Amino acid sequence: MALKNPQINGFVKPGFEPVREAFLENFARRNEIGAACCIYYRGEKVVDLWGGLRNNETGESWEEGTMVMVFSTSKGMSGLAVALAQSRGLIDYDELVTKYWPEFARQGKEKITVRQLLSHQAGLFAVNFRLTKELLSDFDGLAAVLAQKRPAWEPGSRQAYHAVTLGFYESELIRRVDSKHRSIGQFFQDEIATPLGLDFYIRLPDSIPDNRLAKLKVANPATMIFSLPFALAISMMNPRSVFRQAFGPIGDMRQFIPDGKHPYPRNLEIPSGTGTGTARAIAQAYSTFATGGKELGLREETLNQLTAPPIPPVHGFHDECLKIECALSLGFLRPEGANLFGHPSSFGAPGSGGSFGFADPVNKIGYAYVLNRMGPGLHDPRDVALRIAMYKSIGKPDPYHS
Numbered sequence: 001m002a003l004k005n006p007q008i009n010g011f012v013k014p015g016f017e018p019v020r021e022a023f024l025e026n027f028a029r030r031n032e033i034g035a036a037c038c039i040y041y042r043g044e045k046v047v048d049l050w051g052g053l054r055n056n057e058t059g060e061s062w063e064e065g066t067m068v069m070v071f072s073t074s075k076g077m078s079g080l081a082v083a084l085a086q087s088r089g090l091i092d093y094d095e096l097v098t099k100y101w102p103e104f105a106r107q108g109k110e111k112i113t114v115r116q117l118l119s120h121q122a123g124l125f126a127v128n129f130r131l132t133k134e135l136l137s138d139f140d141g142l143a144a145v146l147a148q149k150r151p152a153w154e155p156g157s158r159q160a161y162h163a164v165t166l167g168f169y170e171s172e173l174i175r176r177v178d179s180k181h182r183s184i185g186q187f188f189q190d191e192i193a194t195p196l197g198l199d200f201y202i203r204l205p206d207s208i209p210d211n212r213l214a215k216l217k218v219a220n221p222a223t224m225i226f227s228l229p230f231a232l233a234i235s236m237m238n239p240r241s242v243f244r245q246a247f248g249p250i251g252d253m254r255q256f257i258p259d260g261k262h263p264y265p266r267n268l269e270i271p272s273g274t275g276t277g278t279a280r281a282i283a284q285a286y287s288t289f290a291t292g293g294k295e296l297g298l299r300e301e302t303l304n305q306l307t308a309p310p311i312p313p314v315h316g317f318h319d320e321c322l323k324i325e326c327a328l329s330l331g332f333l334r335p336e337g338a339n340l341f342g343h344p345s346s347f348g349a350p351g352s353g354g355s356f357g358f359a360d361p362v363n364k365i366g367y368a369y370v371l372n373r374m375g376p377g378l379h380d381p382r383d384v385a386l387r388i389a390m391y392k393s394i395g396k397p398d399p400y401h402s
Contacts, residue, residue: 003027007061008051010036018389019047026382027052033373034062034214036279037386040287040366041394048280054372055215067199067277068214068355068370069264074275076349076357077200078167079331080285081174081188082118087293087302090177093118093330100176103143107150116156117169120328121313123151124169125160125321127248136268139183143172152242157314159328161321163246167271170331185269196295198285200277203269213263213276214372219353231323232378242321279357279368286348286359287366307345307361310334324378333358338379341387342367354380356387363394 006027012020019039026032034052038045054062085091091100093115098105104112112122129135129145136142146168152160162169171184178187185203193200201208235241264276288295293303310317310329317327317336327336332347341348341358342365348358353374358367367390369383 003031003033003052006032006052008049009064010047010049010051012049013044013046016046016390016393018392019386020049022385022389023049023051026385030382030385031373032371032382033217034066035369035371035382036062036066036068037369038279038283038367039390040283040290042364043287043291045280045284046393047390050279054213056217056372057215060211062214062372063212065199065212065278066214067208067212068372069216069274069276070282070355070357070370071273071275071351071353072163073282073349073351073355073357073368073370074202075166075272075331076347077188077192077202077275077277077282077285078170078184078271079118079347079349080192080289081184081202082170082331083289083302083306084191084296084298085174085177085187086305087297087299091173093305097173100173101143101147103147106147109149109151109155112151112155114173115311115330116313117173118166118329118331119310119313120159120162120166120319121157122155122162122169123153123158123160124149124165125162125242126152126245127164128245131164131248131270133265133268136270139171139175142168143175146172159313159315159317159319160242161246161319161326161328162272163321164248164270164272165246166331167269167273171269171271183269184271192285192296193281196284196288198277198281200275200281200285202271202275204264204266204274204276206266208276210262215263216353217373219374219376235321235323243323246321273352277370279370282357282368282370283366285366286357286368287364290359290361290364290366303361306330306332306347306359309344310336322378350378350383354383356380356383363391363396365390365394 036050039047054060174184235243310327325337327334342360343362346360350356355370
């Protein structure tokens with residue numbers, strides 16, 4: 001059911017009107033409830049749109065500062081934090097993880113490189129331990145659990161989306177190399193979000209009022225299953241599949257909300273999935289990297305690593321979890337195969353439900369789309385429409401979209 005007469009706010013720079021048209025069309029034809037889209041081009045904010053309802057049940061409007069949980073789009077912000085640590089000489093992508101985290105060597109993990117781990121090639125996708133607020137608040141305890149994990153196969157041989165675990169491993173790496181031993185959530189906040197003035201949190205604090213948070217409307221499970229590729233749909237229903245192991249027993253996020261009154265958990269880090277913020281913040285973060293990152297002191301060598309052709313595992317980019325071809329590299333999704341979301345140098349992260357953010361360094365773009373009505377598929381048509389309109393606006397004849 002289309003939202004009648006949605007209130008749309010913000011602006012588009014002359015020339016980017018196709019993006020506004022696509023944004024409006026998402027409400028008219030694609031059942032949008034509330035959303036925001038922001039685009040930076042050559043370092044300038046050229047699109048900043050928001051509209052619809054923050055809360056469909058109460059009728060409260062999506063405001064300029066409304067924030068929303070973006071699920072795996074969070075992985076992109078975590079990846080930027082690790083990249084900044086690499087740029088500062090704290091981490092070498094091609095070093096063994098054990099150089100920074102000696103206990104990681106247990107259970108046959110001694111030869112895993114940082115690159116393999118960040119590229120979902122380590123075989124450490126399974127969440128076969130209970131995720132509790134107590135464990136997630138005990139970084140030392142969580143690190144001990146992670147150190148005991150055994151790879152599902154020879155690291156570097158296959159790829160499987162580390163849906164939940166990736167962020168935990170990234171966070172422990174940051175804690176090990178950071179002189180202040182900060183988690184990735186705190187490192188991101190101190191070293192990226194605060195200097196750039198971003199409204200994005202990997203760990204949402206109590207200081208953010210509930211009236212700034214969008215209420216999510218989840219996709220119908222049956223609709224979701226039938227909208228997915230057959231192999232993935234079958235995998236989702238198999239309790240022993242890689243998919244089910246990778247997403248694990250994370251369950252309903254309400255288990256992490258003590259009084260059940262708040263929309264999202266507070267003071268909790270699941271860096272792969274509970275990032276919360278605005279489209280504006282995500283787009284600006286990616287724009288900073290897409291334009292060289294001088295504001296953060298980013299080294300050119302780091303950007304070259306992020307934009308270089310991704311290195312596949314021995315058996316290629318077929319993902320054993322998602323059952324599709326997709327190139328995952330250094331914490332990001334890359335435009336390969338069926339995921340042609342930007343110039344081949346682009347890097348970003350999509351999120352469950354349809355959110356997406358990425359950097360396109362060749363065209364100097366930082367793009368983000370966030371929403372509260374979660375879609376069922378892998379390539380949300382609302383996001384695709386906005387990206388097509390964006391490239392049309394800069395004179396690209398729709399060369400990249402999937």
